[in-house]
Amino acid sequence: MIKVLFVCLGNICRSPLAEAIFNHKVKNLGLQPYFKSDSAGTSDYHIGELPDERTIRCAQSNKIDINHRSRQVNRVDFREFDYILAMDQQNLQNLNQMKTKYGFGEKEIYLIRDFVEGSQGQPVPDPYYGGEEGFHEIFQILDEAIGHFLNTIQERHRIYA
Numbered sequence: 318m319i320k321v322l323f324v325c326l327g328n329i330c331r332s333p334l335a336e337a338i339f340n341h342k343v344k345n346l347g348l349q350p351y352f353k354s355d356s357a358g359t360s361d362y363h364i365g366e367l368p369d370e371r372t373i374r375c376a377q378s379n380k381i382d383i384n385h386r387s388r389q390v391n392r393v394d395f396r397e398f399d400y401i402l403a404m405d406q407q408n409l410q411n412l413n414q415m416k417t418k419y420g421f422g423e424k425e426i427y428l429i430r431d432f433v434e435g436s437q438g439q440p441v442p443d444p445y446y447g448g449e450e451g452f453h454e455i456f457q458i459l460d461e462a463i464g465h466f467l468n469t470i471q472e473r474h475r476i477y478a
């Protein structure tokens with residue numbers, strides 16, 4: 318079982334949507350026995366909350382189930398998850414500081430767009446203070462990045478339905 322954690326700042330916009338898209342793709346490919354996913358935030362701003370209404374509308378308009386309560390990244394996550402995927406450089410920096418503090422200095426943390434040829438180093442932009450269209454933009458970005466990520470780990474771990 319390969320465990321994947323998606324991480325953003327608030328865990329109400331980007332990372333719960335990423336988790337939902339990942340689960341949708343895994344289900345469609347019949348790969349559910351091989352993967353477990355979750356999402357979390359680096360901040361404590363929205364702990365316990367449902368995803369942002371705009372995130373929920375975006376998932377629904379793309380016929381994707383979304384079901385999550387915001388939580389903060391914790392020490393155990395660095396041991397528990399095989400792949401920890403950050404949405405932007407700020408999340409990545411925070412995660413790299415946390416892993417060192419918690420004694421997991423060797424653990425590699427990835428930027429989610431690093432799996433897309435030509436998009437390495439690019440962020441999934443924070444949509445929180447923008448309008449509804451920002452959510453459609455991040456949906457497209459996440460859909461592409463997660464497709465590439467899934468292909469990469471399927472090949473790396475030889476996982477085929």
Ligand code: 4NP
Nearest residue numbers: 325326327328329330331445
């Ligand atoms: P997320 O978006 O990190 O994609 O969940 C944000 C949600 C909340 C805040 C910032 C970004 N905030 O400042 O409360």
